[in-house]
Amino acid sequence: MIRVGIVGATGYAGEELIRLLLGHEKALITKLVSRTFVGQFMEDVYPSYFGYDLPRFEKASKVELASECDVVFFASPSGTAWPWIRDLISINPRIKIIDIGSDLRLKDPLLYKEWYGYEHGAPELLLKSVYGLTELNFEKITNAGLVANPGCYPTAVILAFAPLLHFGLIGVDSIIVNALTGISGAGRALSQGYHFPECNENMKAYGLLRHRHVPEIEQELNIIGKAIGRDEPVCLSFTPHVVPLNRGILITGYGDFRWDKAKVSDLNIKPDTLGLTQLYKDFYHGKKFIRIRPADQVPQTKAVAGSNYCDISIRADERTGRILVMSAIDNLVKGAAGQAVQNMNLMFGEPEDTGLNLAPLWL
Ligand SMILES: NC(=O)c1ccc[n+]([C@@H]2O[C@H](COP(=O)([O-])OP(=O)(O)OC[C@H]3O[C@@H](n4cnc5c(N)ncnc54)[C@H](OP(=O)(O)O)[C@@H]3O)[C@@H](O)[C@H]2O)c1
CATH class of the missing domain: 3.30.360.10 (Dihydrodipicolinate Reductase; domain 2)
Incomplete structure (x- = not known):
C-alpha cells in the first residue's frame, strides 16, 4: 500500500482528495494534517464521512510525516507548502511530494514576488519539480519525486x-x-x-x-x-x-x-x-x-x-x-485532487486511472 499524508486536509481540495483516495485500492491514508481541527475526525468537519475509518486530524510533526508516509500531498494555501517540502525532503530524500497548491509551479522564483506577493524561499525546489500536467508530461512524472500539480x-x-x-x-x-x-x-x-x-x-x-x-x-x-x-x-x-x-x-x-x-x-x-x-x-x-x-x-x-x-x-x-x-x-478533480491522484499513480508505477474511474455526475 502507498502510505499517504495530506496537509490542508480539511479544505475543499483536501476533502476531494480524501474522497478519491478512499476508492483507491493501493492508497492508505495514514496522516491527516490540520491546524484547526486537531483531534477531530473527518466526519466532524464533513458529515458525508460519517462511519468512514480515517485517522484523526493531527498537527503532525515533519519527522512523523517524512517517516510514516510514502507520499505527502499539500492542499494548503499558496506560500505555505514550500518550507514543509524543503524540510520533508531533507529528513527523507526518498519521500514523494505532490503540491496541489502553487509553490512548485513557476520555474522563475522572481515570478512569485511579482504574481503571488511573496518571496519563494526554496528556489532549488522549483528546478527539481516536474509540472504535473499528466497528459503532456507523462514520462517525466513517472520518474519524479516532486510534482507541481497544475492550477485549475x-x-x-x-x-x-x-x-x-x-x-x-x-x-x-x-x-x-x-x-x-x-x-x-x-x-x-x-x-x-x-x-x-x-x-x-x-x-x-x-x-x-x-x-x-x-x-x-x-x-x-x-x-x-x-x-x-x-x-x-x-x-x-x-x-x-x-x-x-x-x-x-x-x-x-x-x-x-x-x-x-x-x-x-x-x-x-x-x-x-x-x-x-x-x-x-x-x-x-x-x-x-x-x-x-x-x-x-x-x-x-x-x-x-x-x-x-x-x-x-x-x-x-x-x-x-x-x-x-x-x-x-x-x-476539484481534474483541476486539483483527481490530477494529483493521476500523478501519484504514475510516480508509483500504477495505471494512471487507478481510483479515478468515476463516471461524471449529470445531476
Ligand atoms: N479549490 C480549488 O478548486 C483548487 C483547485 C486547484 C488548486 N487549488 C489549490 O489547492 C490549495 C487548497 O485550496 P482549497 O480550495 O482546498 O482551499 P481551502 O478550502 O481554503 O483549504 C485550505 C486548507 O489549508 C489549511 N491551511 C490554511 N493555512 C495553512 C497553513 N499556513 N499551513 C498549513 N495548512 C494551512 C486549512 O486547514 P486547517 O485550518 O484545518 O489547517 C484549510 O482547510 C490552494 O493552494 C489552492 O490554490 C484549489
Missing part, C-alpha cells in the same frame, strides 16, 4: 491550447481566454463575496489583467512552442469569472489561425473544424481523461462534474480567421 484554470487552458501550440497553428500573441469557475474554486474559508445572497444569481469577473495563473499558463505554453523551435513568447489575455455553481470550470479561448498550405498538407488535415477536431483526437490519442467532443457538441461542466475528464472542442472560424477552443473540467 491552467489545466483547462493548457490542455485546450496544447495541440495548437504543438503544431504551430496559432498566433501566440493573439491568445485570449475567458473562463468561468464555480464557487468551490475559492476554497472553504469564509469571505463576503461568496456568501449565498452575494454570489447566487450573480456572475462577475475578477482577477482582471493580473490573475495568478497567467504566468503559469504562459510558462507551459511557451515550453510547447519552444519544442517546435518557436521563440516568440505567448502573450495571454485571461479573464476569469465566478458563477453560481458548486464546481466546474469552462473556458472559451480564441487566437488567430496560422496555417500555411505546406503545414496543413504535412499534417494531412483540412484547415476547418473537422480537420482540427481530427488533429486534436490524434494528439490526445490514448489519453483516457481527455475527451475531444465532435464538431456538433460543446464541453459543459455537468458532463465532467465529479470526474477526472477534461472535455475539449474546437472550431475554425472561417469568417474571422480565428480559432475557437473550449474546455470543461471539474476544478
Whole structure:
C-alpha cells in the first residue's frame, strides 16, 4: 500500500482528495494534517464521512510525516507548502511530494514576488519539480519525486491550447481566454463575496489583467512552442469569472489561425473544424481523461462534474480567421485532487486511472 499524508486536509481540495483516495485500492491514508481541527475526525468537519475509518486530524510533526508516509500531498494555501517540502525532503530524500497548491509551479522564483506577493524561499525546489500536467508530461512524472500539480484554470487552458501550440497553428500573441469557475474554486474559508445572497444569481469577473495563473499558463505554453523551435513568447489575455455553481470550470479561448498550405498538407488535415477536431483526437490519442467532443457538441461542466475528464472542442472560424477552443473540467478533480491522484499513480508505477474511474455526475 502507498502510505499517504495530506496537509490542508480539511479544505475543499483536501476533502476531494480524501474522497478519491478512499476508492483507491493501493492508497492508505495514514496522516491527516490540520491546524484547526486537531483531534477531530473527518466526519466532524464533513458529515458525508460519517462511519468512514480515517485517522484523526493531527498537527503532525515533519519527522512523523517524512517517516510514516510514502507520499505527502499539500492542499494548503499558496506560500505555505514550500518550507514543509524543503524540510520533508531533507529528513527523507526518498519521500514523494505532490503540491496541489502553487509553490512548485513557476520555474522563475522572481515570478512569485511579482504574481503571488511573496518571496519563494526554496528556489532549488522549483528546478527539481516536474509540472504535473499528466497528459503532456507523462514520462517525466513517472520518474519524479516532486510534482507541481497544475492550477485549475491552467489545466483547462493548457490542455485546450496544447495541440495548437504543438503544431504551430496559432498566433501566440493573439491568445485570449475567458473562463468561468464555480464557487468551490475559492476554497472553504469564509469571505463576503461568496456568501449565498452575494454570489447566487450573480456572475462577475475578477482577477482582471493580473490573475495568478497567467504566468503559469504562459510558462507551459511557451515550453510547447519552444519544442517546435518557436521563440516568440505567448502573450495571454485571461479573464476569469465566478458563477453560481458548486464546481466546474469552462473556458472559451480564441487566437488567430496560422496555417500555411505546406503545414496543413504535412499534417494531412483540412484547415476547418473537422480537420482540427481530427488533429486534436490524434494528439490526445490514448489519453483516457481527455475527451475531444465532435464538431456538433460543446464541453459543459455537468458532463465532467465529479470526474477526472477534461472535455475539449474546437472550431475554425472561417469568417474571422480565428480559432475557437473550449474546455470543461471539474476544478476539484481534474483541476486539483483527481490530477494529483493521476500523478501519484504514475510516480508509483500504477495505471494512471487507478481510483479515478468515476463516471461524471449529470445531476
Ligand atoms: N479549490 C480549488 O478548486 C483548487 C483547485 C486547484 C488548486 N487549488 C489549490 O489547492 C490549495 C487548497 O485550496 P482549497 O480550495 O482546498 O482551499 P481551502 O478550502 O481554503 O483549504 C485550505 C486548507 O489549508 C489549511 N491551511 C490554511 N493555512 C495553512 C497553513 N499556513 N499551513 C498549513 N495548512 C494551512 C486549512 O486547514 P486547517 O485550518 O484545518 O489547517 C484549510 O482547510 C490552494 O493552494 C489552492 O490554490 C484549489
